[in-house]
Amino acid sequence: MPFPVRKATTALAVVAMVAGLTAFSTVAFGRGFEDPPPAPVPAAALDRISGADLGRTIGRLQERLRARPDDADSWSTLGLAHVEQARLTADPSHYPRAENALRRALRLRPAGDEQVRTGLAALAAARHDFPAALREADLALAVNPYGTRAHAVRVDALVELGRYDEAWAAVRRADSLRPGIPIFTRYAHVLELRGDPGRARQVLERAAESATDRTDVAYVAAQLGDLAWSRGDLAAAGRHHAAALRADPSSLAALDGRARVRAARGDAAGALADRTALAGRAPLPGYVAALGELHEAQGRPDRAREQYAVMDAWQALARTNGVGTDLETALLGADHGAKAAALQAARAEWSRRRSIHVADALAWALHVNGRDREALPYARQAARTGFRDARFLYHRGMIERSLGRTADARRSLTAALRLNPHFSPLDAPKARAALKELS
């Protein structure tokens, strides 16, 4: 019969073709899939990864996941690494990547595990969704009570939510369970907020002794520098920030600190160079506004306006993204333009969380909108934990002055200038002028 024969021939030809193609591809593209996939990166190793290694770690994880896309552990580690990278580089584009990776991990393991939960907690905290961060951190700690990262995120969330007593309890518990640099820096931060800068310094110094990794060294040194700066100790601040920059030249916090110290010391050119570099590398609202303030303080209002215009761009983008302006932008907006929007943002933030920083921002936003009577209780709230900050005191003093409480205003402003006479290139002279006027 002719047709079966032909059909058989056809079928044979097709089969031969497919087989040939497969064999050909195997030979031609063989390298791609015969290599063993790279070994997984243990999450514990992430705790010790520095900024430079982080990129390499992410590359290795990606390589492995390309070969083994169903490796939930690697996905969650990748997510964590992206969050870490976002923190170090201040580049928000890492957040969607982190989320993507963590969601993949969660899909592969719907119940979630410690690592995924920790990653989600860190991501939520980085995006300022502190209730979610707290929830996820608790879930992670329920699986593994010894997770350093989960503890650190939990403390951060409690601090930002204004629950300082719980934060204090949490950080002491974490320190007893799993001491380490992440916990030490949180410990010091909580101590500082509780109005104990001396012990905060001691804890940080102990952390600095145990730090070996260069990003850790830089991080702790920058914290020490900031602490010294907030006490007005220019020499110590300069020393610590220089050390931080030596350890990690790409540290943004250290560069920011050095710019502040240089401005305070009257090194206008040096401060401007640092600020310009910082705003060029990470044009975050805070850094841009600081550059604008420096321009303004050095007598270049037009250049300052350029920088403030960038702030407007940030706000426009935030509106497009459907998120309200964050607290920092609101506070800066109160100083440089959008006063009503600043008040709105601060009120919204206060309804979500009641930290002393939000209280201070709300008080200041009310003040610039001329509502000093409402502002004063919030300014007092900002001092409820005993935390003393020159800027907080300046804000409070200005509110008190507007209300005609001369004695209180003089006391607050004097305290601010005594605490740190250079707290801001723009505001410190204003505080001085106000004080002169009052006396």
Next chain:
Amino acid sequence: MTFRSPRSRAARTVPVRPAWTVPFRRPAPAMPFPGAVRTVPFRRQAPATPLPRAVRRPGRAAMFRRGTGAVPFHGAGPATRRRFTPRALGRRVFRVKPCRRAVEAVFRRTGESLRGIPATVFRRAVRACVVLAVLACCVVGLLAVPASAAPVAAHPLGDFSVNRYDGLVVAPREVRVDHVQDLAEIPTAQVRAGLDAAGPGPWAARRCAEAVRAMEVTIDGRRGAPRVLTARAERRPGRANLPTLRVECAIAVSGTGSSIVFRDAGLVGAAGWREITARADRMTLTAADVPAASRSRRLSGYPEDPLSSPPDQRQASLRVRAGGPPLAADPAVPGAGTVLPRGADGPTRAFVDLVSRQDLTLPFAVLALLVAVALGALHAVAPGHGKLMMVAYAGGGDSRSGRVRREIFVLGTTVTLTHTAGVLALGLLIMSGTLLAPAKVYPWLSVASGVLVALAGTVLLRRAVRNTRTTGGHGHGHGHGHGHGHGHGDGHGHGHGHGHGHGHGYGHGHGHGHWHGHRHAGREGAPRRGGAALMGFAGGMVPNPSAVLVLVGAAAIGRAWFGVVLVLAYGVGMALTLTLVGLLALGSGRALSGWLRAAARPGHRVQSLAARSRAVLPLGTATAVALVGLGLVLRSLPAAIA
């Protein structure tokens, strides 16, 4: 970046099957195999049924039949008759029995409600509609695919990224740097005041000068002095009504050497995509630690892949030697239209991206092949790829489907082979640099293609005219399969008529047609198959620039062989579409003719009209093909001469 010749093994895996191996797929009279035909005396084929169909359905024209002494053979055998009952027709269109039964059940019901109209009319009309609907769905579906392709996000790296690209080109006396910066919304806001004050031109010059200061080009250990040739800045709309900026600097460094180290130290620490590529112009790169093709197509689109971080290349080390092909236009640039007449479409660009991916895995290779086939199929849907020709051929061809199918297959195969060969030739010419202006070749190829199409149209026309002359005028339902001696079938001395092989008869006599088809396949079929091949040649002659782009793109990243495989798959895809169109045209044409015949049953006049229209149809389509070819020539000739 040398061009490696395609492995012959790759070429051998193409599903090219010689036309003669295509089986006839019809219920032919018992015939062991083609070779046996010759040994069987034709008397065996004498009708087994004493009652010829002509008796059952008398045709007036039967009396006017001329030129054949083949009357005795007109009587259709039972097999033949079965083929041309409506039922048999339905079986051809709907091969699946349950489907046919369901349709028939529906019609039975409809037939009851609409009395007076024969159910067969309905049946056939709906069959024709179904075929047309399937055709329409195919076209719409194919067209919808590119429309649904996802767009590329503009700035995946956040609102404050400054993305930088350095495209190095090593030329005999200099190193050229194509430096591009893409500033997202926030960096643009940062420089906006300066930009507004200075104006885009001077500002771009300043920005490029700054970029040059951050560059370090070392040629054989000597530090070169880069200089800005041109600088350009362009505002583009971004999110939230904020502008973004694109800065392009053409930079050159004089000097030559075997080792080149490039370093871009600009904006250290800033977030952004940082990419360096390296290619050679009349030189050869022997080693490079950066790719040749840009993943972001010069910062014009950023592929989002959860498993690859944005590149952070800040330096490149190259080893070069003198001699090599001149640089073709950047395959990754969307505006490569200077070299190729038509710019690459979206899917093709995506495809080139796909090919330039760093790793080839088996699933990826298979996927790429499938995508190539799909792209080819899609491409053939676009106008100007011989679909009309295919329809004309199938619609105007005879209803002896085995032959037509075979010819359609020949056409498809020819299109694939011609297209692949054309793309390979053009790609080779471009890559070897012997072709100075590929754009010049295109119009001439179009002219040649037009001439071929016109030629094919003429061949069709000639045949149609002959058919009309010999069989036209008497549109009886049978018998004109024999009437026409086409000249080619003649020499073989059968007393019973000539040239059945290509008769247009839809009537009976198919049994014979077969016979003769087989018998004379060698001599008789050749002109027709030659016609099909001619048209396939014309259809595949103008290489699709997209396919050339795929090939050149693959070669640029050192995977020419893969490019060849893909181009082949592309051609297969084109052939698939064309063949599908041809088969659908064949199916719908047959359904239509069946319907016409059924409608014509009550009266001879209508029947004759129907038959006349059938006789005229090939004429019309042949004329259309010829005109299309002529149009192609006229359209391309000015460009070719200019």
